[in-house]
Amino acid sequence: MNDGVHAGAAPAPVGHYPHARRVGDLLFLSGIGPRDPATDAIPAGIEAQTRAVFANVRAVLDASGARWEDLVDVTVYLTDMAGDFKAYNAVWAEFFPDPSIAPCRTTLGITALPTPISIELKCVAVVKE
Template sequence: MSAPIHTEKAPPPVGPYPHARRAGNLLFLSGVGPRKPGTTDIPGVTLDAGGRIVAYDIEAQCRAVFENVRAILEAAGARWEDLVDVTVFLTNMRDDFATYNRVYAEYFPDPAHRPCRTTVGVDALPTPIAIELKCIAALPDGASLPPSTTR
């Protein structure tokens, strides 16, 4: 099995797992949330004194999570266009699905090259976020990891 992939350009995982791991020409990303790299800040989130979500901006979180996925892909020597499967977890399917679809279409403008996708509604995620992505990328034949898998 390949070495785990970590990058300082994405927020650290919230548990004991790597940002990604490569197996053959497939790259498996762990769940990626919208936290800002280098901080615990979550774009567009207002928390109460107990750390519960009072309000959030799903569009800001969508954009942040896509940028975090991009940073992990690049650290692993992959590109956005290498994504073949995306699973999205939304904590408010009814209110957030349309916004997610709109932002997703901006990041994947060509329908012929959009990855497969599954959207799942969940009650909660491990941190006070409204969205998390789980992604798989297929790397071109002969693609190699960057010299260091910690970037």
């Protein structure tokens, strides 16, 4: 199986690609940012953007038949590692309070993202049927 997913409850992709693609039991999410799905507005501040990007990831997971708990690997891109990492990491700990069952995570500091956002996530989940 090789099914592309377009989630109506998530913001539209900023390019010509699906929100996610399922291959076997794995679900690969395209980079997802914090834009509001209804207005395309970008929340102010890293805490609000982190919460918004988590909500958008959840929307794609839901549309794909996966759950938040099915995430196994997350790559995080921050445009201000020095200024935003601590606050972002605190929000992460709220959503994943038990590190022994949290997804694996890599966080990268980068100079820019395709839109004026501070955070983007690239995720892999396991879809159980």
